[in-house]
Amino acid sequence: MSDAAEIVRVAARGEGVTADGRHVPFAAPGDRLHGDGAIERGPHHQLPPCRHFPECGGCQLQHLDEAAWSGFIVDRIAGALAAQGLSTDIRPPALSPPRTRRRARLHAEASGRIGFAMEKSHAIIDLAECHVLAPELFALVAPLRRLIHVLRPKRRLDVHLTLADQGVDLLINGIMPEGLAAAEAVTAFAQSQSLARMAFDEGFGPEVRWEPDAVTVTLGGVAVPMPPASFLQATREGEAALVAAMREAVGDAAVVADLFAGLGTFALALPGRVYAAEAGREAIMALKVGAARAQRTVFTEHRDLFRRPLTPAELDRFGAIVIDPPRAGAKEQAQALAAARVPRIAYISCNPSSFARDVKTMVEGGWRLDWLQPVGQFRWSTHVELAASLSRGPSR
CATH class of the missing domain: 2.40.50.1070 (OB fold (Dihydrolipoamide Acetyltransferase, E2P))
Structure with a gap:
């Protein structure tokens, strides 16, 4: 009988893990770890395409095929949710192709x-x-x-x-x-x-x-002035996947708030009236100029949502909320959202752990996590992004 142990998953930092918990660098699900430490490659272990892998810190997962990378993304998100006692329908990840980082x-x-x-x-x-x-x-x-x-x-x-x-x-x-x-x-x-x-x-x-x-950078069909080194979604494909999920989550809401709006990736993709709040002065001024030139109904506010989150009374003026915070999440704003009665939230996140923490707060306030769309736009990276739908009332 073989003494080999099968790699069953990939851990958060990219190493393979056996059923008994051993971590093996650069192993893929389906690989087999032999007693002498040798790795027998399985069906999901691909030949890394780049000569700089694994030394280069730009990629950690070039040894995984598409199915294994997708599985890694789903596992990262499911693990973060489980740590907070949460679960939901996790859709298949939207993966950006090679050579698309912009x-x-x-x-x-x-x-x-x-x-x-x-x-x-x-x-x-x-x-x-x-x-x-x-x-x-x-x-x-x-x-x-x-x-x-x-x-x-x-x-x-x-x-x-x-x-x-x-x-x-x-x-x-x-x-x-x-x-x-x-x-x-x-x-x-x-x-x-x-x-x-x-x-x-x-x-x-x-x-x-x-x-x-x-x-300029075109967002939602609007050419927005772009300050040097502005934040954009990493790929056009990733941006499109996140925008599509956001629009599905907010539904037909006529008036929407976009929190942590940046240059307007989501605000300018909405057809109705939009309130956009952002702490970065250059970004929110660029969004204001772009929206005004295109005659889009976007009201902008330069506002630090960590120090001055929207209150429940302010949130309840809207038909839906879009929130896209930085990696640290939006703990203070999540607390206000937990008490708000606005019917729908689209939460976009680049950190499953802070996302799960914030959503737990909202779920404890009566919200339901309907579904989640993972997005892999940092190709072969352990970096994971997602868009999620939360709602109040009967299931949709």
Whole structure:
């Protein structure tokens, strides 16, 4: 009889787990762990496509096939819900294809090395290929090496790449080029690479050095002004899946509140009247301008929802609530939602644990978790996103 133990699931950090609880790095469900530590690959163990795996911290799960990655996403969410005594219908995950990431933060140093940080290290993987970045972003890696060599930074840089309507928006943190030669090099680089914008930030806010046309991002059919390094959903496919789930959750509500609205990913995808609240001043002003130009009925408020969440009385003015908080969740706002009588909530989250904590508070206040749509837009990553529907009253 074989002494091999089967890998039955993948843990939160990406390692395979046997039925008796042993954790095995880079093992997939269906693999078999032999007594000598050797792994016999099973049907869900694929050949990682990238030469930088597993050293590169950009991916943790390239050894999983689509079915195993989907299973990992569902297990992460189900585990977070179970930890709070919750359960619901979890739909099949919507997975973004390879090479579709439209925003990323890379690291660079004076030697010219540029890429993601090594897994569990500050060392930089010098990217020779990347199977997650959109081609437009990866195409800048080699030219950036040459530019950084010219600029000769004295410290490590953060390089923010975002795909806007006009092309790539590039923000480099940690340096402010000085002198005629540096200015000419920056202009030549931006022009030759057809950048939408190029800005630098040495700690006092971005200074734009190249922007031939005002940079925008189209959300809900509206061209919204885009501040440098703005937050966007990581892929267009992921954004579409989250928006579709959000619209299903809010139903035909004529007046909706969008909390933590950002640039308006969800506010501008709603057909009726929308109140949008956001703590980031630049983001909410951009949404206000974009909505006004498109003559959309969006009322914006610059409001810190951690310090000043909407009260139950304010929430009850709406037919539905959309909430998309940062990774920490929205503990204070969830407490107010628990006491509110608004009939529907669409909760979008990038952290199953804080989501489950918040939803438990709402369920204890009489809400029901109807269904949940997982979204995998950080390809081969342990990062999980979701959209969920909550309601009061009879089951829908």
